[in-house]
Amino acid sequence: MGGTLWRGYDKAALDRQINLRARTPEHVEFFARWAEDSRRVRAAADGRLDLPYGDQPMQTLDFFPAGKPDAPLIAFVHGGYWQSLDKGDFSYLAPPFIEAGVAYASINYSLAPGATIPQMVDEIEQAIAWLYENAEDLGFDREGIVVAGHSAGGHLAAMAAVCDWSRRDLPHDLLRGVCAVSGIYQLEPIRLSYQQETLKLDAAAVGACSPQQRLAALSPELAPAILLAVGEEEPEEFIEQQGEFLAAWRGQGLAGAELTLPGRHHFSAIDALGEKGHALHEALCYLAQNGAIS
Template sequence: MLTPEQLDREYNARAAIPEHPRIFERWRAESRAARDQLRCETDYHFGPSPAESLDLYPAAARNAPLLVFIHGGYWRSLDKQDFSFLAPAFVRAGVAVAMPNYDLAPAASIESMVQQMLRAMAWLYRTVPQLGIDAQRIVVAGHSAGAHLAAMMLAADWPAWARDLPPDLLSGAVCISGIYDLQPLVRAPFLRADLKLDDETAQRVSPVRYQPGLATPLITAVGGDESGEFRRQNRLIRQAWPQCFHRDLPLPGRHHLASVEALGEPDHPLFQATLHLLGKTP
């Protein structure tokens, strides 16, 4: 078992990337440019909290597939509009992109964030036909905490959440540098005050504690320069869900923040594999 100090070293990704403030500023600048060049329909609301809103980047053609990207930030920081830079490559390839927000810790629990993302996915499924999007081709993707939330969406029993939802609401998932067993975070000092996890709640929100009802394809990825624990978590979800595992895409030379950038790079295998899940070819 890792000590609290070791847990902080393994899981505190920002501390391992001294240049992270500059990376976040670059993301914001690239995201502003993306919103300027794309049609961006902002702040659709899908739930009662003001944070329960999403931005939609429509594709040019009707009946396009939809990529839903859930942002990371350790459930306690960042915003959907910090990741607009991922949308242009998909929109150019004929894919609509939705980016939801959720309430953040410490004001919100991870359980409530999961429920908010369930509401977001249900709202999208019900609404996208009116927006010219194919409700039969919805893929969820996420990075870091967003990958955890994306995995929880893959594990969801949709008809149990709402009777009008089909069991196959999702046609795929892409999980990048995620945490799928939250038990280690209970003892990580840098997160303890914000996340307020105990053993029981960590189990309830750990994707590996569930089994998806369908063999919906899952793509996993983790940076080659990420910590041993992030690489272990990436293996863990593949081992827990063999019926879903589709591909693992190595990201050599990439740290935790650089790993998500591969999703928006048209020449990268992660982007191309995601397009295939969406029923598109590069």
């Protein structure tokens, strides 16, 4: 038997926490519905698809305008354990935001094993910078950008929250807010799990790309407000990580809030983001429109 690796888990127990698809076999039905609903949206909506924000094949995004130049923007980063899924699978989230007067973008990025997590972090920063610089052409308020993401995308969104944008000659306070759903804020348990075979994380990447280890340099004046959400039926590791990250975030004097989503597992949690009237959707719209947690 192996010894304890993380939070009292041995290797087998940790893998059970991390293996979301095994835990929720019906994930295939969610993937199929997301793809079909998104296909319908792309066919009907006034979107600008496959806009390049870089030179690599996966460095593209889809943009759906809200029809007014002062609209804020939700820039969404998909999950898939940094290895799968696509921006096009999440077009279905666009209509409720557009109806609320919020523009929507869905971002692609290079995936493992062809890309490392540090490369993905850099690409998401590049995409956000491109959106900021092209806001007038696209038709939204560059001072109203909120980055949202689910699962691995929640991790990448949280990395955007701790980014030093001055490295890209952009304003320190570039983001109005960040929303991470079912996010991962410490990468060490991922490195210790079965996912390491594909992701090949080293100690440097764990340190540089774990949002919780990047908080010390943030100031309350410049950091975006952050909204975290996790399903009530998700693995304990995801619930624990959210609570620890929010506590560390608030410990820096930063503005943050969390929601627990009753009756939601990892794959149904993201649907709440696009459900009109749901507390998560309403809170994200408020964050985009006001730069504050409702």
